[in-house]
Amino acid sequence: MSIAASLIPEFDLEMANLRRALERVPEASFAWRPHEKSMTLGRLGTHLSELPFWAVHACTLSELDLMPPGAPPAERQTLATVGAILAQLDQNVAKARAAITATSDADFMQPWTLKAGGKVIFTLPRIAVYRSLVMNHMIHHRGQLSVFLRLVGAKVPAMYGPSADERGGPE
Secondary structure (H helix, E strand, O other), rough: OOHHHHHHHHHHHHHHOOOOOOOOHHHOOOOOOOOOOOOHHHHHHHHHHHOOHHHHHHOOOOOOOOOOOOOOOOOOOOOOOOHHHHHHHHHHHHHHHHHHHHHHHHOOEEEEEEEEEOOEEEEEEHHHHHOOOOOOHHHHHHHHHHHHHHOOOOOOOOOOOOHHHHHOOOO
16 A cells, blocks of 8 residues: 555545544634634634645655745735635645545655755655645644634534533533
8 A cells, every 4th residue: 555545544544634623613712712812713624624725745745945035924814704714724635635645655765854944954755744734733732723613602513532512521
């Protein structure tokens, strides 16, 4: 079995879990944040919808500079509706799934470099970038989202088994 074929079942499971969590985000709480240093709920949802596209970067580029020298800083958008977040997620998941599937085992072992302002942050094999910068990063922020959902009174979906909201008791 190829590396790509071994990654796809987990990718599909985690993206379905992510979509279920994003479906629960209340639009009325998009501006809410638990702390001044935290992202707003709307920005967190948007960020989560963006993260699958990082798999495309990991699989098709050899490096990415987050702040290329001489370029304006990237603008961080917040989509206005849950529908827009889900549409972006679905597009990015489809693109990511296609990129993963098209990546050979040899290509997964090639070095990939993350830079900021022309300075190297790290260089890792693409497979490690996919695991850390895409999947682990997404799972981390999805965990944040589940806490945010609980704090605004939204129901937390089941992900790896029933949630307290879906079985009626505390976990």
